[in-house]
Amino acid sequence: xxxxxxxxxxxxxxxxxxxxxxxxxxxxxxxxxxxxxxxxxxxxxxxxxxxxxxxxxxxxxxxxxxxxxxxxxxxxxxxxxxxxxxxxxxxxxxxxxxxxxxxxxxxxxxxxxxxxxxxxxxxxxxxxxxxxxxxxxxxxxxxxxxxxxxxxxxxxxxxxxxxxxxxxxxxxxxxxxxxxxxxxxxxxxxxxxxxxxxxxxxxxxxxxxxxxxxxxxxxxxxxxxxxxxxxxxxxxxxxxxxxxxxxxxxxxxxxxxxxxxxxxxxxxxxxxxxxxxxxxxxxxxxxxxxxxxxxxxxxxxxxxxxxxxxxxxxxxxx
Amino acid sequence: xxxxxxxxxxxxxxxxxxxxxxxxxxxxxxxxxxxxxxxxxxxxxxxxxxxxxxxxxxxxxxxxxxxxxxxxxxxxxxxxxxxxxxxxxxxxxxxxxxxxxxxxxxxxxxxxxxxxxxxxxxxxxxxxxxxxxxxxxxxxxxxxxxxxxxxxxxxxxxxxxxxxxxxxxxxxxxxxxxxxxxxxxxxxxxxxxxxxxxxxxxxxxxxxxxxxxxxxxxxxxxxxxxxxxxxxxxxxxxxxxxxxxxxxxxxxxxxxxxxxxxxxxxxxxxxxxxxxxxxxxxxxxxxxxxxxxxxxxxxxxxxxxxxxxxxxxxxxxxxxxxxxxxxxxxxxxxxxxxxxxxxxxxxxxxxxxxxxxxxxxxxxxxxxxxxxxxxxxxxxxxxxxxxxxxxxxxxxxxxxxxxxxxxxxxxxxxxxxxxxxxxxxxxxxxxxxxxxxxxxxxxxxxxxxxxxxxxxxxxxxxxxxxxxxxxxxxxxxxxxxxxxxxxxxxxxxxxxxxxxxxxxxxxxxxxxxxxxxxxxxxxxxxxxxxxxxxxxxxxxxxxxxxxxx
Numbered sequence: 027x028x029x030x031x032x033x034x035x036x037x038x039x040x041x042x043x044x045x046x047x048x049x050x051x052x053x054x055x056x057x058x059x060x061x062x063x064x065x066x067x068x069x070x071x072x073x074x075x076x077x078x079x080x081x082x083x084x085x086x087x088x089x090x091x092x093x094x095x096x097x098x099x100x101x102x103x104x105x106x107x108x109x110x111x112x113x114x115x116x117x118x119x120x121x122x123x124x125x126x127x128x129x130x131x132x133x134x135x136x137x138x139x140x141x142x143x144x145x146x147x148x149x150x151x152x153x154x155x156x157x158x159x160x161x162x163x164x165x166x167x168x169x170x171x172x173x174x175x176x177x178x179x180x181x182x183x184x185x186x187x188x189x190x191x192x193x194x195x196x197x198x199x200x201x202x203x204x205x206x207x208x209x210x211x212x213x214x215x216x217x218x219x220x221x222x223x224x225x226x227x228x229x230x231x232x233x234x235x236x237x238x239x240x241x242x243x244x245x246x247x248x249x250x251x252x253x254x255x256x257x258x259x260x261x262x263x264x265x266x267x268x269x270x271x272x273x274x275x276x277x278x279x280x281x282x283x284x285x286x287x288x289x290x291x292x293x294x295x296x297x298x299x300x301x302x303x304x305x306x307x308x309x310x311x312x313x314x315x316x317x318x319x320x321x322x323x324x325x326x327x328x329x330x331x332x333x334x335x336x337x338x339x340x341x342x343x344x
Numbered sequence: 345x346x347x348x349x350x351x352x353x354x355x356x357x358x359x360x361x362x363x364x365x366x367x368x369x370x371x372x373x374x375x376x377x378x379x380x381x382x383x384x385x386x387x388x389x390x391x392x393x394x395x396x397x398x399x400x401x402x403x404x405x406x407x408x409x410x411x412x413x414x415x416x417x418x419x420x421x422x423x424x425x426x427x428x429x430x431x432x433x434x435x436x437x438x439x440x441x442x443x444x445x446x447x448x449x450x451x452x453x454x455x456x457x458x459x460x461x462x463x464x465x466x467x468x469x470x471x472x473x474x475x476x477x478x479x480x481x482x483x484x485x486x487x488x489x490x491x492x493x494x495x496x497x498x499x500x501x502x503x504x505x506x507x508x509x510x511x512x513x514x515x516x517x518x519x520x521x522x523x524x525x526x527x528x529x530x531x532x533x534x535x536x537x538x539x540x541x542x543x544x545x546x547x548x549x550x551x552x553x554x555x556x557x558x559x560x561x562x563x564x565x566x567x568x569x570x571x572x573x574x575x576x577x578x579x580x581x582x583x584x585x586x587x588x589x590x591x592x593x594x595x596x597x598x599x600x601x602x603x604x605x606x607x608x609x610x611x612x613x614x615x616x617x618x619x620x621x622x623x624x625x626x627x628x629x630x631x632x633x634x635x636x637x638x639x640x641x642x643x644x645x646x647x648x649x650x651x652x653x654x655x656x657x658x659x660x661x662x663x664x665x666x667x668x669x670x671x672x673x674x675x676x677x678x679x680x681x682x683x684x685x686x687x688x689x690x691x692x693x694x695x696x697x698x699x700x701x702x703x704x705x706x707x708x709x710x711x712x713x714x715x716x717x718x719x720x721x722x723x724x725x726x727x728x729x730x731x732x733x734x735x736x737x738x739x740x741x742x743x744x745x746x747x748x749x750x751x752x753x754x755x756x757x758x759x760x761x762x763x764x765x766x767x768x769x770x771x772x773x774x775x776x777x778x779x780x781x782x783x784x785x786x787x788x789x790x791x792x793x794x795x796x797x798x799x800x801x802x803x804x805x806x807x808x809x810x811x812x813x814x815x816x817x818x819x820x821x822x823x824x825x826x827x828x829x830x831x832x833x834x835x836x837x838x839x840x841x842x843x844x845x846x847x848x849x850x851x852x853x854x855x856x857x858x859x860x861x862x863x864x865x866x867x868x869x870x871x872x873x874x875x876x877x878x879x880x881x882x883x884x885x886x887x888x889x890x891x892x893x
Binding site: 096098114117120146 | 580584585586590594598665666670671672827891892
């Protein structure tokens with residue numbers, strides 16, 4: 027598995043967009059009381075890419091995103107967005123970011139038309155026609171108050187004001203949690219449209235791994251404040267596989283196999299999600315007296331669960 | 345828990361555990377302290393009056409702890425906890441359990457104060473009748489807060505009206521004592537209070553039952569009409585020209601009318617009825633005018649605490665991500681708040697200045713006021729006669745605005761503990777000041793001695809405060825400039841405004857002060873301290889702290 031830094035070095039030189047980094051966190055740490063929310067995190071979002079951030083609840087996804095927005099100040103390390111510090115230059119950074127959170131805390135008393143007029147004042151690039159088009163597409167009544175909207179409508183309103191000024195970077199923090207498939211589709215469409223527009227980038231966190239798989243170029247997995255891996259989706263899938271092993275004799279406990287993250291099964295047949303290249307795994311299986319009877323590529327969900335379980339086991343052993 | 349009633353009562357206790365301990369702690373502390381200083385309290389009317397302040401505060405706290413509401417930030421309302429609607433409990437039980445608990449606690453705490461704190465001092469305050477009035481007040485309070493969830497302003501209005509009615513009914517046995525004995529009036533009016541309480545209970549049960557059936561917001565028609573009023577007043581007619589304009593609109597829309605509205609409400613519900621009861625004699629007129637002159641300033645003190653917070657109605661001081669992620673500088677947010685506070689202050693004074701002359705012309709006896717005006721004309725030159733009132737009005741407006749924005753530096757910092765601690769300290773100092781004034785009023789001989797003793801220190805105290813103010817302001821402004829929270833140009837503009845305002849204040853002090861030069865200088869120094877500088881300068885730093893935690 028290559029780290030993000032290595033991944034960044036692997037970017038093709040002929041692509042202008044991907045060689046330019048929009049978001050860069052360097053050795054960022056953040057503590058809330060005794061809890062280490064971010065632990066020496068180094069992370070980059072290349073220009074023109076869609077980076078999906080996955081992790082369990084409380085892993086540090088929102089904390090990381092808040093550092094990108096400048097809502098949290100790094101206790102150590104450095105955060106740069108468009109080459110600027112979001113804390114010292116919020117105007118320069120936030121003017122180019124569209125942000126949507128899980129529960130967009132829009133002022134409940136505002137009407138949609140007031141909300142649009144209000145937000146438009148902050149962005150010179152606000153596209154009133156596009157905003158109106160989105161409002162109609164999202165079926166938002168311009169006279170409705172925010173407090174009268176359903177959760178899905180509220181998310182749509184939040185998405186509208188995040189998109190209407192065509193931001194260079196779209197940051198979505200669990201945008202589709204608890205939403206119906208139609209709203210989720212709108213959000214995915216927004217991401218796709220943003221990608222389609224040249225030079226724009228997306229950083230989004232989600233629990234819905236199928237969505238992440240659907241739109242991401244890169245995936246970063248975060249756990250207990252540390253980036254476990256961050257790579258292109260293809261690379262991640264190529265380096266993980268689901269193996270079914272058959273042993274000559276029944277085993278009472280999971281076997282030890284280099285690269286295996288999690289085990290399932292019992293007796294003579296065991297299934298593992300493994301990290302590593304196929305040939306190496308075959309060799310490793312032979313060494314423990316097993317035969318690979320089935321090998322399929324692991325989906326992102328398998329990989330996520332395997333890494334989470336692995337980390338849990340490791341932390342329990344420590 | 346053995347029963348649902350027990351569970352509900354436990355919830356009311358447990359959700360404010362520390363608060364209840366505080367109330368009981370204050371009760372115990374006062375019982376101890378008042379016994380220690382019994383002689384002092386018994387011999388001073390003013391201190392005796394002020395000794396009731398902790399009891400009143402603790403009763404207000406009890407009412408606040410017993411409101412039993414859940415805040416729905418999404419729906420922007422606070423009402424009866426809807427989460428309880430799914431429990432298999434009848435609505436009457438859901439409503440009556442917290443009501444009965446609140447009644448028992450409120451009357452119990454009042455009786456404890458009367459019996460344990462005041463009776464040992466020989467202050468025999470009535471128990472039965474005030475307890476009955478308080479109990480009715482509690483029923484009304486809960487009934488209103490549950491029935492009118494979602495109607496913030498209407499709720500305040502109805503609550504104020506209910507409080508006025510209850511206070512009036514509460515005073516009736518004393519007012520009507522001439523025609524029949526107080527006790528017989530208390531019995532008669534007690535029946536009225538019981539009927540009112542039952543009506544309140546019934547209204548609460550019906551309202552909560554409606555809410556439980558999903559029709560609680562069935563006030564949709566009046567609500568739509570009511571909601572459309574602020575929209576009609578504040579709706580931006582066209583696109584905002586700048587972010588600054590949009591920020592100002594938001595601030596004005598949220599907080600702009602609170603002070604003017606409160607001034608109108610106070611005039612209509614308190615000053616009007618009280619002056620009507622007291623009559624419109626020349627002494628009463630003077631007394632009312634004195635109160636009117638400081639009304640917006642007094643109201644600005646609590647309202648300023650609310651305006652200082654990111655959201656007036658919320659106890660949470662954290663800035664919403666909606667505001668925090670707008671691409672504006674911290675200084676711009678502060679300037680918008682200050683501008684809105686200035687407009688609000690001006691509007692409040694315009695209302696007051698429109699109503700007061702009207703009342704003076706139509707109903708009041710202005711003999712005393714005219715005599716003061718005549719004396720004023722004798723003392724001051726024709727130019728000063730015009731300049732001084734204008735400058736005094738300016739000072740009053742400035743003071744009102746200063747109180748409106750004085751707490752921004754701490755309210756916007758997001759430090760909840762610090763904000764509420766400083767607010768409590770401020771209240772304590774305020775009450776302490778009142779006690780000192782009360783003591784001085786009661787002891788005219790010692791008052792003279794105290795003034796003579798203190799006068800030599802006053803110049804030093806003022807000079808120290810002035811030096812401290814300048815040093816603090818300089819260090820804050822340098823930090824603001826270094827942190828690039830505000831541009832150098834904005835800082836220079838703010839400094840120019842401060843110098844202009846301070847010059848006006850110094851000129852006023854110069855004009856109104858007596859011919860004794862040292863006294864004049866002291867007055868100038870004292871008035872220079874009025875215009876805030878360091879605290880306003882620290883505001884952008886505070887908001888930066890809240891925004892980038």
